[in-house]
Every structure is written in C-alpha cells, then in structure tokens.
Amino acid sequence: MSQLRGPASAGAPGPVRRRGAPPGVRAWAQALGAALAGIVTMSVVAALGLWAAGAADLPGGAFPSVVAATVLVAAGGSVGLSGDVGGLAQAGAALDVVPLSVTLAGALVTATLFLLPLRHRAVAGTGELLARVARTAVCWLVLLLLLTLAARHSFRITVGNDLADRIGAELGATPTVGFRAEVPATLGAGLLWILAVLASAFLVSRRAPLSPGLLRFQDSVRPPAFAMLLTLLCYVVIGLVIGIVELITKDHPAETFAVMFLGLPNLAWMALGIGTGGAWVGHVDKAIGLPLPHVLDQVLRAHGKRTLDLGALAGYDGRAWLLVAVAAVVLLVAAFTAAGRSPARRPAWRHAVEMAVALAVTLLAVGLLTRISAHYGLSLMGLGDLGGDLGGEVTLEPQLLRLVGVGLAWGLVTGFLGALPARRVRHPGAVENP
Template structure:
C-alpha cells in the first residue's frame, strides 16, 4: 500500500487559529481600554462636546494611551490660527489594556511549561500585525473639527461678513501613534514574560527565569499597590468632597500618572516642568502650585517642594520604603533556595531601575497650545479646555487662548536612585526571608 499524501487542508486551520488568537488579544484590549476611557471622558464632561465629537475624542484618548500624539489645528480664516499639541499617556486606560491583553495572550499558552521559540515569535508577530492595523484605523477615527461660536447673533453675522468662522480641530499623528503604539505592545508582552510564571519560555531561556521573574513580579506588585492606594484615596475624596465627577475622571484616566510619580518622588527622584495657563488636565492642586513657577521658570517637583504645598507629602517617603522592603522580601521568598542575599539585592536593584525608567517615560507630559491673531500671540484662555477634554478636563471650547504644561522625570538621577533603593531593599528582604521556606520560581526540571 502506498501512504496517502498529506492533505493541503492540514496547515490553514492552524494558521487561521493563530490569527484568530491575535485578533482576540487586540479586540479584548481595545474593548477594555475603550470602556474605561469612555467612562472617564464622560465623567470629565466630554459628552458635552458639540458636533458629535465624543467618539473622535475617545479614539484620540486611546491613541494617547499607547504613546501617540494629538495635534490641534484650526483658526478663523486669515485672521487667526491655532497651533497646539499634546503628548501625555492616560495611564489608567493604558494599564487596563495592558493587563487585559497579557491575560488573553497568556491564557492561549496555558498548560505549557516550555514553548518553542518560533511559535512564540509567530504569536507575537501576528498580534503585532493585527495591532498595527487597529492603530491605523484608530488614527482615522481620532480626528474631528469643532465650530467655535463667536457669541450673539450680531457677532455671528459680523464674523460671517468678515470671513471669520472659527474652527478648532484635532487629529492623532499616524506615525507616532502606530510606531510608539507598536513599541508599547512589545514592551507590554516582554513585561508579561518577565513577570508571569504562567508564561512558557523557550528551553534556552528557562534557566534565566529564576533570576528575572521574582524581582520583576515584586516591582509589578509595587506599582499595582500604588494604584490600589490611589483608588482608595480617590474614592474617599469623592465621598467627602463635592467633586465626585472630577475625581472619578482622574481615577479613570490618569491615576497611575499621579501615583507612580508619587512613588518616584518618595524614592527621592525629581520631575521638572512648568504650567502656564489653564490647560484643563487633571493636575492636583499641590502639583499645579509647584509647577506654576514665577516668570515662566522651570519648576522642580520633589518631596520638599510638594511638602511646602501640602505637608502630607512627607508620607510618600515611608510609604516607598515600606513597599520596597516588601518587594525585597517577596523577591527572596519567591526565589529558589540557596540564592545568596547579594544576588537578591542585585536582581531587585536592576528591576527597580527598569521600573523607574518606564515610569519616567510613561509619566511625561507635554501640552502646548496657542492662538495667534494676525501673527501676534494672545494670552491665556480656554483652548486648553479642549485639550483637557481628551485627558479629563471640562467645559470644552470655553474660549481661546494660550498656555502650556510640561512634566518630565530627571531620569539620570531617578534610575540610579531606584537601583540603590532596590539594592538595599533586596539585601534586607533577603535577610528577612532567610529563615523561611521558599517555594521557588521553578520547582523542578
């Protein structure tokens, strides 16, 4: 008997399943991000945007959440021109998408201890391809133009006679949204494999998981602990004060931006920036007061400058110390027996440095806007409210004017500081866990 030749139908179902898995990852992430962003924008008052602009603002928020840039443009014929732009990641939205996408991605690989490198690369490549298409479609939807009312009927008629029909529009930049969005996905998936014990690795990388995963998981829990503390504090603030809707907008859009910066400040890191005008972004009063330096000078956001505005900022130092010590203990507890204490210290120091690098990059904010009239800039006003509607502001299109907000971490100081804290916390945590039985990252071959 002659053996039957293999059928051509054996390959396509497997390939189709791979693409369906990739589509499931992307759709789940986008759905979760859209739900959180929509609730946050509604709480921020963006549902009152004229001209049915809410879906476009939602798409723009998703683009910002993965690292994209939104540009504003428009004007009033030859008379005025709007020049604006914003780069800021609403990290509540991004964090939600990252957690959901990694959960779906890893669930597709469950019941495996080891995976072939080619299979993992294929899954990542297919997910990235679908993600790029989704980002490209997102940039198409993230654009809208609003007509700015001039005032009463007489002013409207005069404006029409002079050719003044003010319009303000925005659009997501395709290159930055697709490029940085793809980088965001790769970082998220890499972090998932570095943190989760459920993620199967190629056989060649299995020995390295004992050195990476306990410390990486501990630092992830530190970041999530700050988010949980921020949620509790925000809910208490919403219950006590008469600003529940504004507080919920911050929680649903930009909570990690604030609490992760608080983590870095508690470690002694500094952020630099300035605030001019009424940008409308969710900035706490104490932080806004620090950033409003006189004469437009660059301000320094540190533990000391924040404490000058609110003495409760000093609590950020012991909070960071306690959570870092807990991370050191957890790193040692989850590591295999026999690992020397200095190795725990080095591993947590490296993990803390990488964590602070990501926090510094993700908490960067740059928002500049202005309205020039016949080439002459005009002062502060409410154009920032339209910018703010994308990240938690209110009263969009309340007026026109100019201003800026910038905030960026001093990474060359923050990263070494975090590494130093990790070294000390890893050492002390290793000593605390020395007498306890530890299950280890990997129980056996």
C-alpha cells in the first residue's frame, strides 16, 4: 500500500502535457503580430518621408498626428481637411493622394508574417483559412481605430505674404487648417485593404496552402499573379537605384529622400504605364508641397490640362523613350518566370492570354492608385485667391481604358514570347498537371 501512495517510479511514463500557449491564443498572437508589424513598418516609413519633407517643423506638435494620418491614407483610410479663417474669409483644402511607399511596405510585411505560420502546409481547410483572415482583419481594424484617435490636429498657417498676414490678423482672419480621420470611412476602406492584401498574398505565393476546392485554379492564377508582383517590385527597385543616384549627384537630397519614402511606387508604376503606352491627364497650377520630378512638373505646368504620355515626356527629355525598352525587358522576364512556374505542357497562347489579363488588371490598379487631387485656396470676402502664393492645385487622372488596352496588348505579346524559351528551361519547382 505504501508503494501505491508513493511517487511514480522514474521509468514509468507520466501524462504528456503540451507546453506553450493554447492554439487559440497562439493564433490570435500571430494575427496581432502580423497586423502590428505592418502598422509599425508603415509608421516608420511615413515618419522618415514626412521628416524629409519638412513636416517635423509643423506648428503645434502636429508631426505625430500627420504621421498617423498618412498611415491611415496609405491603408485606404479617409482624412478630412478643413479650413477656418474667421467670418470674413474662407479657406478650402482637399488632398487625395496615396503614399504608395508606405502602402507597399506595410502590405509586404503584413502578408509575409501572415503566411509565415502556413509555409510548411500544402492544403488547409476553408474554415481555418477564413478564421486566420478574420483574426488578422479584426486586429488590423483595432489598430486603425487607435490611429484615428491620433490623426487629428489643427494649427495656424501663414499665407506667405507679410501684408496679407497683417490684414488677416487685423480682420480676425488668420488661416487655421485642421484635419481629422473619418472613422466609418477609414474602417470600411481599411477592411477592404487588409482583405485585398491577404488575398493577394495567397495569389502570388506558391507555398501558401489553399482549400481543396481552389487547388485546380492555382496553376492558371498564381504564375501570372507572381509575374505581376515581380514586375511591380522590379520597377520599385529600379526607381530606388535612380533615387540613390539622385541623392549622390544632385543638390536636393531632402526632396529626393521624401519622394523615396512617400511616393516612389507612385512614380515607378506610372513609368510602367507610360512605357507601355498608357497616359494620365493632369495639371500643376501652383506648388503646394507635393514633390514632383522636374520633367513631370514641366509637362503638367503648361497652360490647361495636359496629357502625360511618352510623347509629352520625350518632348522635354528624349531619354523618356528608354521607358519602352525597360518595359519590354521587365515584362519579358516576368512572362518567362510565369511560364516557368506553370505546367510544362501548357501552350504558349494560353500563357499569352493569362499574361494579358494579369497585366491589364495590374495597370488598371496602378491607374487607380496613382491618382492625385490636391488643392489649397484662401479667399477674403469672397474675392477669390489672394495672390500667387495663397492657392495651388495639382491634379492627375489616369486614362483607364487606355491603360487596360495597352496592358492587354503587351501581355499577349510578352506572354507568348516569354513562354517560348520556357519550354526548354523549366523552373525547378514547376507544378505538373495533376
């Protein structure tokens, strides 16, 4: 009896206890980690770009609020601007531009960490995948909601004219500009943004598990989707190299640094669209603090709205025609990569069709993401803008049908040509037909 009440012998196996957090807690921790890492990355990139752009000197300690607002806009959120200059004057402001450097950094980090726990699995249940997406989306929305509380500020500004400033002070019309996040619109758009990022992660990744019902689509969707990601990232890398050269050789490093950390993909992906024959229509009225490359500023500053395409750029700088060669090389490499990741016996015409659809959709998205609409104006007693320094406007709108058309044409040609050499040189991880 004493042996029965005593401790178990050293050789007897005891109960097996799983160490670590429960699976549910671990899943929520992974979701929070992916969302938090994305927000932190976006905040760092936005802070660096805004600091280079001079936002750290804004009055009233507005810099943290401006960083929060920039992150929200980069994640699809909405930030409203308002102006108040007293009863005798009116101020109007509007800004609609996506800082795609911030957007791209957050999307890449969030998607990578979201897929990391799934990298060793080939198939996953639909319920499990939806649950992972839902947890990450919830964490993302909570973090966005916290940012909306910080993305609000108001401060006084000067109009750049000593006489106008004195008149405004005497009349009680000192301009005050404020901004604040629009919570419902921000959360709604932020939800769509995170869902699009996670869906894109499953589209481009070969190792991300799919539910059994979607496996039959992976050979026709994932290779061209990955080719488009490769294309966009190649253009960003090319733009980064050009930006580094500008930093070394030119005398405006702060402006170049600001463009790199705020709008590098905006310019790089526009170069893709213009190089394939696409176009934007826009106008630069007066400078309002949005840094633009010199050649774009020259084209858009002309009287009236101008079409920004290869012909317009080449009229100011003949090197613009190099954009065609860059587009041809990058898209051929992307098409070859897509064909190498596809089943070996797929015909070239099918590669061409898949590449055409993928490129058309990509250029459509590029056009929508690179729109710019920015305006600031001040008027006294309804008499319009007070002087050349008190108002400004920048607009840039894509010609979407033209972008889709050239995407289809270039996709067909490069998809077919890129598939021909891929018949001999197969990708080591090519997926064979089931």
